Amino acid sequence: MLKGAITIQANNLYDIKSVLTQIEQVSQFSQDNAGITRLAFTPADYQARNYIISLMQTSGLTVHIDAIGNIIGRFVPEGTDSSPAVATGSHLDTVPSGGKYDGVLGIVCGLAAINRLKSQSDIRHPLEVIVFAAKESSRFNLPTIGSKAMAGLVTAATLNAIKDQDGIALAAELAAIGFQTKQISTASRSKNSIKGFVELHIEQGQVLEQGRIRIGIVDKVSAPTRLKITVRGTAGHSSVAPIEERQDALVSAAMIILAVRNIAAEYEYQGTVATVTILKTYPGSINVIPGQVEMWVDIRGTEHESVIEILQEIKDAVSSIADDYNTPVAIEVLSSEKPILLDDTINQIMEAACCKLKQTSVRLDSRVSHDAMNIAHIAPAGVLLIPCKDGISYNACQEAAPEDIAAGLDVLTEILYQLAK
Amino acid sequence: MLKGAITIQANNLYDIKSVLTQIEQVSQFSQDNAGITRLAFTPADYQARNYIISLMQTSGLTVHIDAIGNIIGRFVPEGTDSSPAVATGSHLDTVPSGGKYDGVLGIVCGLAAINRLKSQSDIRHPLEVIVFAAKESSRFNLPTIGSKAMAGLVTAATLNAIKDQDGIALAAELAAIGFQTKQISTASRSKNSIKGFVELHIEQGQVLEQGRIRIGIVDKVSAPTRLKITVRGTAGHSSVAPIEERQDALVSAAMIILAVRNIAAEYEYQGTVATVTILKTYPGSINVIPGQVEMWVDIRGTEHESVIEILQEIKDAVSSIADDYNTPVAIEVLSSEKPILLDDTINQIMEAACCKLKQTSVRLDSRVSHDAMNIAHIAPAGVLLIPCKDGISYNACQEAAPEDIAAGLDVLTEILYQLAK
The missing domain is CATH 3.30.70.360 (Alpha-Beta Plaits)
Structure with missing residues (x-):
């Protein structure tokens, strides 16, 4: 039974201290020293990806990499393999000179939440944490490529036309990890493969900080x-x-x-x-x-x-x-792209989780794109925000308070539990 | 005797047709096809330099390359070796996507003028045409490097600090042609080594074109x-x-x-x-x-x-x-850098030459830098301008009319003759 009382074990993969350590660890993987620069499919990105893959494996998750490079870490409670998954996740790539929480937060907290839930006996769905590939448009000028592919929103023809500023083709980067763009449809998932998806992210705005609110629940996401x-x-x-x-x-x-x-x-x-x-x-x-x-x-x-x-x-x-x-x-x-309305049922579950864990929350719209907006095409999807200091994002000064991260992790865990039980 | 009547021989190195052909030939040496891009010490620049060296040699000039890469083509009438030289010249390097006359005009006309004067029996000074290295600041951010070195205006320490946008050191480019920056003082010339210097150039403005004037005589050159x-x-x-x-x-x-x-x-x-x-x-x-x-x-x-x-x-x-x-x-x-006043005696000789050859002329100031402004520190120096179409410069559309080039060549020849006889 969860009931606001998942046991937090110190020095374990799912305590808040470990989460903070993991965020620091990922922040070391950068192309340079001016903030964090980890453009998609660069060596720094692969370092971060490999680190997360090793954490997934240590946590006993099976790891699958799809044809666009999304990493799917999956925990399957006995007898639930044919049920739709309850999923969480975010991205590891950054803008140039970005901050350390953007994307990474949702992955390490998602992994910690799954670790917390692994021992729950009443989980009836596989649990997944997903690292979406190439979320930022900084390298290939197209945002959220990984989640677009998972939602079947991108064709091989589109992918074949994509190059970075140095003329390096996305197709070449995919080929380097053994994938051909003509296989792209194998990355797409059916509408009944995911029961619900929730992404935890820093706000990249000041609504929460200025309102002294712990959790933001996104109604609508703008696409750029x-x-x-x-x-x-x-x-x-x-x-x-x-x-x-x-x-x-x-x-x-x-x-x-x-x-x-x-x-x-x-x-x-x-x-x-x-x-x-x-x-x-x-x-x-x-x-x-x-x-x-x-x-x-x-x-x-x-x-x-x-x-x-x-x-x-x-x-x-x-x-x-x-x-x-x-x-x-x-x-x-x-x-x-048109703005995306997120799922109201998921948002109600999120609000209830905040209530239960006595965390203040507010509904808001997000002008920032998230991978969840693509997953919303194939599954009920939501975005959970925690405050970031001074609303600063895409900047080396990006900060999130440990107590906010802890609250976000607790609420995310509760939401995934409610969806998966 | 010159007297407005140098014989022009068809198909020879000093007729106007050959000058136009040589300008076209140099314009083929470009890093790309958007106008002419021939940054200092790039392969395209070396192609142009080698072409001019071969023209100098065909004309019977001795060729010397100094420690900054300036090319000095010298014709020494018998018994004049110890006299100061009468010199002309300009540059071969360009801005990115520049035009074909900028710099090149002054070199091929200078060479043609010397060819015309070679057979004159009353020349009492060596004649020189100089290709100044790295005139444009486009690559190394410092303008007129070659003529600065010739005038003793640049130190080895300054040269050692110069890099292009890709971090390639000027010193490395010099080393590639066998020079060390510590030898730079060998490139500087004494105040009594040059009797007079005149540079022929397109105007890069519209004073001449709008005034329907053939020749501009520069009083003052602005340094940027x-x-x-x-x-x-x-x-x-x-x-x-x-x-x-x-x-x-x-x-x-x-x-x-x-x-x-x-x-x-x-x-x-x-x-x-x-x-x-x-x-x-x-x-x-x-x-x-x-x-x-x-x-x-x-x-x-x-x-x-x-x-x-x-x-x-x-x-x-x-x-x-x-x-x-x-x-x-x-x-x-x-x-x-302070604006440079050019030599009034030279300018009077230029005016007299225009009069004699029945070409309209005007005194003007130039906001464009020329190598002559550095040579002015060690010798009486002048700049002779001809019109360029619509005042367009630093652009692939740069045009100069053949009749203006012919007039410029005639006037330049007369001036060099007056200085050298």
Whole structure:
């Protein structure tokens, strides 16, 4: 019987101290020393993956790696093999110079929760902790690739077209671990293979911290809409005058950055924001007026209508800047996915778990993508958030308090138990 | 006797047709197909250098390469070896995606002029055409390295600190052609080794074209003042709101770009402009608010006072933006050289040559750096400009009309003759 009283054994794979140690351990696997940089399928990512695989094996889980590189650690109580699984998990890859809790938290807590539940006699479903491959879009420009594949949302043709900034194909990385993209359908799971999925994650916002609330329960997850804007000017020697007659692509780009920022400030009350996140100047020589600028815009909103509107406003502003400064602009919509409504039944179970464990909770929407939004296509899925310090994420300063992590682990364990019993 | 009547021999190394063919030939040596990219000491640069060396040898010039890689082609009329040289020349390296006339024009016309003068019996000085190494700052961030070394303006310590963006040391490139930076003083020439130096170049502006004037005679050359501005914000997930509370380094950078542009528009009547030419975003991930931006500013002015003033205005604007948006900014002055006054006696000879050959001319200032500005420290030096189409430079569309090139060659030949006879 669980009843708010899973025995926590010190120095064991499922106590909070071990969880914190494991988070520290994974944070050592980084491509550099500026925060944590562990892009998908890099050596640092494989180090982290192998470490987690060894933890799974030590915990007695069977480990399966699917055709997109998702790692599935599975504990099957006797006689439950044909039942749908109760699953949890998150990702190990990071953005460049990211933080140590993002993704990792959900994996080590998921493993700890399963370890706590292993000895429960009334578990009637297999328990799984899943490491989703290539969640961040930092390397391959497409987010949540692993969970998309598991939900059957990505084709071999799409995968074959994906390359990183150095021109290295995703297909080549998969081939290196023995998979061919044409096998991708083997990674997808049927709608009755998972009874429920819950992902524990840090908030990456300040709703919980400012409201002094321990647990966030996500109603809706925004999927990003992404644009690539190319501004064409005329390169010339940096001494060229008059300034008014220049077609300086970077000056137009600056106007666009400020326009996007002002439009975002207007729309944020609707839960929608937009950000210019990357900018590149060409030819990139210290004495040459920029002849071309490429910039990437990330739009996040939990209301699809609002995303459509902000996109139109950005397009209008960009085209007016292009005309005013005689610098033609091309806008390419790289991706545009609708916000995902998560499962209300799961959310009620999450609320009940918080109540039972006397943890404050709140329902909220998330502008941050999570793998759960893809799994929601094949199973009831939920996202459980704990506070992060100052809302800082994607930054080496990312912090989560041990007491919040402990609370998150307890609530996650209770939820998985309620789903699995 | 010269007297406006040097015989032009068809299909010879010094006719205008050959000059145009040689310019085309050098334009084939490029690292890529987007304009001409021939950064200093790259294989494309060596191809161009070797081609010019072979032309020098065919013309009977002795070829010497100095310790910084400058190529000196020298013709010594009998009995003149101990006299100071009359020299011309320019550079072969380009900015990325540059044009085919920039630099090359001055070398092939210089060679053609010497070929024309070789048979004159009244030449009393050695004639030299010089290929200055690494004129553009595109690769090593320092402009006119070759002519600085020839004028004794650069030390071994400075050279040893220079690396390109890939971390390749200039010293390593020099070592590859057999030179050590500690030998650099052997590249410097004494004040009595050159009687006069004239560089023929395209204008890279529109004064000549708009005034329908054939020849520009430069009074003063601006040396660039260069800044690196680093804006520090706070990286975070691109969903973070409120927008007002973000410390988005790219938004502050956009403000700075526009401030620099507006300040430049105010100052251009003084002959001073400023341009943000390169910008880099960090961490450079599509879903992360830029936590840091690096930007490079190039300031050009022919009046030192005006450069000092614009620099102060930029610093004030940057610091006010840093305060307003809570994004600390560091400004590093990478280089700051005073404008160089060229030699008035040389300029009078240039004017007289234009008169004699019935070519229109005008005195003007140049915001573009030329190797002549360094040679001016050790010898009377001048810069002769011909029009370029639409003032376009540092761009694949760079064009110079054959009749302007022919006029430039004729005037250059006459000037060298007047100096050497």
